[in-house]
Amino acid sequence: MVFKDIIGHQDTKNALVRSVQNNHVAHAQLFDGAPGGANYALAWAFATYLNCENRQADDACGQCASCTKMAKLVHPDVYHVFPTAISPKVKGNSSEVFMPLWRAFVGVSPYRTLSDWLVFIDADNKQGNISAEEARSVVKRLSLKAFEAEYKVMFVWLPELMNVTSANALLKILEEPPAKTLFLLVTNQSDKLLTTIISRTQRVAVRAFEDDEVAQYLQQKNVEEKLARQTAYLADGNLSAAYLTATEATDDRHEWFTGWMRDCYKPALPELVKRADGFDAQPKERQKAILDYTTRLFREVFLWQQDVRALVRLQDDQLKFVQNFAGAIKPSSVEGIVNEISQAHYHLERNARAKILFLDLSLTLARLMRS
Numbered sequence: 409m410v411f412k413d414i415i416g417h418q419d420t421k422n423a424l425v426r427s428v429q430n431n432h433v434a435h436a437q438l439f440d441g442a443p444g445g446a447n448y449a450l451a452w453a454f455a456t457y458l459n460c461e462n463r464q465a466d467d468a469c470g471q472c473a474s475c476t477k478m479a480k481l482v483h484p485d486v487y488h489v490f491p492t493a494i495s496p497k498v499k500g501n502s503s504e505v506f507m508p509l510w511r512a513f514v515g516v517s518p519y520r521t522l523s524d525w526l527v528f529i530d531a532d533n534k535q536g537n538i539s540a541e542e543a544r545s546v547v548k549r550l551s552l553k554a555f556e557a558e559y560k561v562m563f564v565w566l567p568e569l570m571n572v573t574s575a576n577a578l579l580k581i582l583e584e585p586p587a588k589t590l591f592l593l594v595t596n597q598s599d600k601l602l603t604t605i606i607s608r609t610q611r612v613a614v615r616a617f618e619d620d621e622v623a624q625y626l627q628q629k630n631v632e633e634k635l636a637r638q639t640a641y642l643a644d645g646n647l648s649a650a651y652l653t654a655t656e657a658t659d660d661r662h663e664w665f666t667g668w669m670r671d672c673y674k675p676a677l678p679e680l681v682k683r684a685d686g687f688d689a690q691p692k693e694r695q696k697a698i699l700d701y702t703t704r705l706f707r708e709v710f711l712w713q714q715d716v717r718a719l720v721r722l723q724d725d726q727l728k729f730v731q732n733f734a735g736a737i738k739p740s741s742v743e744g745i746v747n748e749i750s751q752a753h754y755h756l757e758r759n760a761r762a763k764i765l766f767l768d769l770s771l772t773l774a775r776l777m778r779s
């Protein structure tokens with residue numbers, strides 16, 4: 409990870425680069441920002457820059473031995489501490505035994521969240537924490553001299569998940585830091601940290617991503633721009649969520665949906681019967697996804713009709729649908745349609761026969777569209 413891999417945040421990058429160039433690197437820094445933001449990525453790029461053997465004016469070279477090791481998170485002078493939980497994938501619960509999983513996890517994206525991580529490791533429950541034993545072992549390792557780098561670096565991802573004992577072990581070492589050792593704490597909830605830890609660190613405030621940046625990121629991930637725009641609306645500055653939503657949405661749901669709505673609007677009964685068979689043949693998750701999608705688009709129709717157009721941010725073909733239907737159907741009917749779909753969803757979850765349910769729903773929608 410180098411700075412140029414991270415979209416936006418130019419002011420933060422500049423400040424970090426300047427601190428290295430001016431020899432003013434604070435020994436403990438707290439990258440503070442919301443889940444799904446750039447705080448871990450920035451800390452990672454900063455450590456890469458600091459230990460780069462061929463530093464450029466504004467970024468690490470990305471080529472030298474140190475940069476190569478930093479990119480793979482295999483640098484011997486860099487330690488990683490993060491919350492773990494009991495997992496069927498590894499024996500033990502130290503960050504060290506989880507390290508191969510951690511590399512794979514952040515290798516996909518450095519913007520992933522705690523819940524992404526717990527799912528990734530198949531944690532047996534929804535908690536994760538940093539144990540006292542972990543904190544102690546790191547303190548011991550930090551007392552060793554650096555192997556090859558100028559600085560030893562210790563990353564602590566989500567220090568708010570330390571219990572009191574481990575937090576105190578960390579505090580102790582922050583109070584008496586070994587020379588040329590850098591602590592990079594990456595937090596999502598700085599209000600849960602001991603104030604004594606906060607006062608020992610220099611805070612690097614990391615804002616959430618803006619819509620444009622999320623869209624740009626998705627484009628880089630080869631997701632179409634129009635889809636990216638739609639998804640940015642859902643993402644709320646969280647690239648991890650944005651990416652997941654975008655990949656889920658790349659199926660042909662919209663096409664299926666518009667065909668169905670056309671048949672309801674006409675109404676074309678033989679087509680709807682055929683469609684009910686097609687619906688019945690799909691896996692249940694997909695059936696539910698189609699209904700969710702339908703609800704969502706009709707909500708957008710409703711917003712459009714209420715002149716809350718600023719909130720309607722859809723890709724082009726979705727927008728076309730919303731505009732057409734907003735003009736063709738009465739607002740009271742749109743509300744009825746949303747209710748009917750939500751009821752159908754409810755019954756589908758309770759194992760109603762999909763074919764009958766779908767045909768019934770289609771006929772009700774056809775009636776509401778005409779009323």
Ligand SMILES: [Zn+2]
Nearest residue numbers: 460469472475
């Ligand atoms: Zn380098």
